[in-house]
Amino acid sequence: MSAAPTAAAPAPPSSTAAGVWRPRKTLRRWLGWAFQGLTIVSTLLGLALLAALLFDVFRDGAGQVDGHFLSSYPSRFPEQAGLRSALLGTLWMLGLTAVIAFPLGVGASIYLEEYAPDTWLTRFIQLNIANLAGVPSVVYGLLGLGLFVRWFGLGRSVLAGSMTMALLILPLIIVASREALRAVPDSLREGAFALGATRWQMVRRTVLPAAAGGILTGTILALARAIGETAPLITIGALTYIAFDPQGPMDLFTVLPIQIFNWVSLPQKGFADLAAGGIVVLLLVLLIANAAAVALRYRMQRRLQ
Amino acid sequence: MKETAEPPPALGAALTPRKRRAVTERFFQLLFFTCAAVSVLTTAGIVITLLGETIQFFGEVPVLDFLTGTRWTPLFASQHFGVLPLVNGTIAVALVAISVAVPVGLLTAIFLSEYASVRLRSVVKPILEVLAGIPTVVYGYFALLFVTPILRGVFPQTQIFNVASAGIVMGFMILPMMASISEDALRAVPRDLREGAYALGATRLEVVTRVVVPGALSGVLAAVILSVSRAIGETMIVAIAAGLQPRMGFDLLSSMETMTAYIVQVSLGDTPQDTIEFSTIFAVGTLLFVMTFVMNVLSDFFVRRYREAYE
Numbered sequence: 001m002s003a004a005p006t007a008a009a010p011a012p013p014s015s016t017a018a019g020v021w022r023p024r025k026t027l028r029r030w031l032g033w034a035f036q037g038l039t040i041v042s043t044l045l046g047l048a049l050l051a052a053l054l055f056d057v058f059r060d061g062a063g064q065v066d067g068h069f070l071s072s073y074p075s076r077f078p079e080q081a082g083l084r085s086a087l088l089g090t091l092w093m094l095g096l097t098a099v100i101a102f103p104l105g106v107g108a109s110i111y112l113e114e115y116a117p118d119t120w121l122t123r124f125i126q127l128n129i130a131n132l133a134g135v136p137s138v139v140y141g142l143l144g145l146g147l148f149v150r151w152f153g154l155g156r157s158v159l160a161g162s163m164t165m166a167l168l169i170l171p172l173i174i175v176a177s178r179e180a181l182r183a184v185p186d187s188l189r190e191g192a193f194a195l196g197a198t199r200w201q202m203v204r205r206t207v208l209p210a211a212a213g214g215i216l217t218g219t220i221l222a223l224a225r226a227i228g229e230t231a232p233l234i235t236i237g238a239l240t241y242i243a244f245d246p247q248g249p250m251d252l253f254t255v256l257p258i259q260i261f262n263w264v265s266l267p268q269k270g271f272a273d274l275a276a277g278g279i280v281v282l283l284l285v286l287l288i289a290n291a292a293a294v295a296l297r298y299r300m301q302r303r304l305q
Numbered sequence: 306m307k308e309t310a311e312p313p314p315a316l317g318a319a320l321t322p323r324k325r326r327a328v329t330e331r332f333f334q335l336l337f338f339t340c341a342a343v344s345v346l347t348t349a350g351i352v353i354t355l356l357g358e359t360i361q362f363f364g365e366v367p368v369l370d371f372l373t374g375t376r377w378t379p380l381f382a383s384q385h386f387g388v389l390p391l392v393n394g395t396i397a398v399a400l401v402a403i404s405v406a407v408p409v410g411l412l413t414a415i416f417l418s419e420y421a422s423v424r425l426r427s428v429v430k431p432i433l434e435v436l437a438g439i440p441t442v443v444y445g446y447f448a449l450l451f452v453t454p455i456l457r458g459v460f461p462q463t464q465i466f467n468v469a470s471a472g473i474v475m476g477f478m479i480l481p482m483m484a485s486i487s488e489d490a491l492r493a494v495p496r497d498l499r500e501g502a503y504a505l506g507a508t509r510l511e512v513v514t515r516v517v518v519p520g521a522l523s524g525v526l527a528a529v530i531l532s533v534s535r536a537i538g539e540t541m542i543v544a545i546a547a548g549l550q551p552r553m554g555f556d557l558l559s560s561m562e563t564m565t566a567y568i569v570q571v572s573l574g575d576t577p578q579d580t581i582e583f584s585t586i587f588a589v590g591t592l593l594f595v596m597t598f599v600m601n602v603l604s605d606f607f608v609r610r611y612r613e614a615y616e
Contacts, residue, residue, distance in 0.1 A: 028508045028510070028511070029508065031508075031510055032508045032509055032510040035510045035513070035514075036416075036420055036509075036510075038412055039412045039413070039415050039416035039419075039420055040416060040420075041412075042408070042409045042412035042413050042416065043412070043413045043416045043417070043421075043429060043433075045409055046409065046413060046433050046436060046477065046480050046481075046484075047429070047432060047433065049436070049477045050432065050433075050435060050436055052451070053439070053443070053444075053447050053451070056447060056450075056451045057443065057446070057447070060450075103340070104340050104343055105340075106340075107336060107337045107339070107340030107341070108337070108340040108341040108343065108344060110337045110340075111334075111337035111338050111340060111341040112341055114337075115334050115337055115338070116341070124345070125341050125342070125344060125345060128344050128345050128348050129344045130605070131348070131598065131601060131602075132344060132347060132348060134531070134534060134597060134598075134601035135351065135538075135594065135597065135598075136537070136538025136539070136540070136565065136593060136594070136597055137538070137540065138538065138540045138565050138568050138569070138590070138593070139351060139355075139538070139590055139593060139594050139597075140351075141568070141572070142351075142354060142355060142568070142586065142587060142590040143347070143350050143351045143354050143355075145354075145572075146350075146354030146355075146357070146358065146587075147350050147354055150578075167343075167347050170343070170344065170347070171344070174344070198326055198329075198330050199330060199334075200329060200330055200333045200334075203333075224438065225438075227440070228438075228439070228440025228441070228442070228443075229440070230440070230441065230442045230540070230541045231441075231540035231541055231544075231565065231568075231569060234569055234572050234573060235568060235569070235572045235586075236572075237572060240573070257440055257442040257541075260442050260443075260446065261442050261445070261541065261544075261545065264442070264445060264446050264449060264450075264545050265545065272446075272450055275446055276446070279442075279443050279446060282440060282442075282443070283439075283443070286438065286440070290438070
């Protein structure tokens with residue numbers, strides 16, 4: 001893009017017969033319009049792909065979603081198959097992940113925002129969290145396989161999967177919670193201290209209530225990420241075919257995206273449509289999670305005002 | 306976070322209230338420190354699990370054979386442990402992905418930061434962010450069952466599983482990240498510089514291409530590196546749409562296996578866990594971890610540079 005104006009520059013400013021100087025306004029303006037058009041087209045391209053994706057998935061999958069689909073176990077026969085065990089597995093995984101990751105994440109961010117002195121150790125922890133956020137999810141799967149499945153002896157259980165997932169989303173929760181804590185004005189902290197509160201009393205009674213909305217919103221969004229993650233759970237050995245309801249944290253399990261992956265990899269046409277149906281359910285679950293986060297943020301914002 | 310401020314009675318009985326409070330304070334400080342330390346333990350855990358298995362693997366397969374071999378057949382009778390075909394596949398998919406994500410993402414960022422009104426931006430940006438929130442298994446479905454048939458319509462020799470469709474779709478998955486980091490960098494370029502250029506008679510295009518983008522270059526570079534890192538680590542799209550054929554070369558319409566897809570392939574298969582075949586996934590995982598780690602550090606370096614320059 002930048003080459004064109006440069007090319008125009010060496011030519012002397014065109015002059016009219018009268019000898020009045022005239023810059024090459026038309027060409028430059030035309031290039032400007034063309035470039036602006038290009039940026040608009042690029043932006044539309046992303047939006048168009050999103051539209052195509054949603055259209056494709058809902059066209060193939062919306063008809064699949066009914067009571068039978070939600071309440072049946074997977075099957076060799078596409079017309080009988082459903083995603084009951086995957087849906088329950090996702091709920092189990094989600095619940096356990098939340099129980100593990102939420103206190104850890106909030107605790108870590110309270111430490112970093114409210115307690116940590118500015119030492120090399122603190123900076124190291126921060127750097128470390130930033131790096132963890134960039135580790136590919138499949139590597140977390142290998143960690144879970146080595147640590148939780150084998151070393152802790154948890155096997156391919158929901159608990160092993162949830163612990164893996166908790167470590168995966170921990171950086172997300174920490175980043176969001178720290179932001180929420182940082183948004184609490186210092187005057188509140190100073191007020192609490194002035195009244196004789198200890199640091200923990202200040203955190204518990206002043207900072208946490210003020211930051212709760214942001215922390216919860218961030219946690220929900222992080223959990224939404226966990227709903228869609230597939231690779232780490234496949235790596236720890238979560239199964240693709242489960243024909244029973246998980247009853248406890250030590251049970252074998254599968255989750256929605258793994259079930260979808262399984263159906264996509266089967267060649268028969270019927271299974272592709274099942275996969276689309278599974279995707280519709282998955283996207284609806286994500287939509288609910290995100291809507292909850294947005295609603296929560298909105299309510300909290302209104303309360304603060 | 307609903308604990309009472311008082312410590313358990315057994316402990317509290319012997320202490321004065323002041324001391325009790327001091328103990329409570331120490332307890333919570335330690336508790337929160339432990340939470341923060343979990344992140345360090347996670348990194349340590351990753352390094353130890355990966356290295357432990359990888360060292361065992363290299364006890365049987367020479368490191369040099371692994372890093373320079375061009376045949377990858379650990380699951381066949383005649384075993385070869387040359388990882389280059391997997392690296393080749395990974396790079397091929399990543400190249401396709403960033404050749405979509407970088408131009409489209411940068412132009413989108415320029416549109417959002419230089420052309421779009423505040424109102425339009427506040428509508429378009431969240432919609433684009435949805436792309437980043439869609440589970441990758443959904444992209445895999447879309448690549449295999451929507452993009453691949455289109456590609457096969459245009460290029461009949463396209464294989465069912467191919468690098469191009471996985472890469473293109475992955476590019477759109479990365480797009481929001483590329484766009485949003487670039488946009489941050491573009492917006493960080495001070496207004497004075499733009500206005501100076503306008504005052505000299507530059508058009509908006511000239512301001513963008515000669516002042517704003519060069520000024521934001523290190524931020525844009527950081528976004529590109531991070532995009533590559535994301536593309537290398539992405540798993541489900543390639544596992545679904547790019548196939549499981551370790552292969553050298555850059556025939557984008559053919560099937561290739563990436564490092565991540567190989568890890569998934571072995572995890573799903575019935576390879577016994579205590580074998581050399583199985584430990585390959587840790588060796589491949591280590592390589593993947595090192596590659597993405599180096600790129601993340603590099604990208605962080607460039608982000609710092611533009612932050613230092615303007616903030």
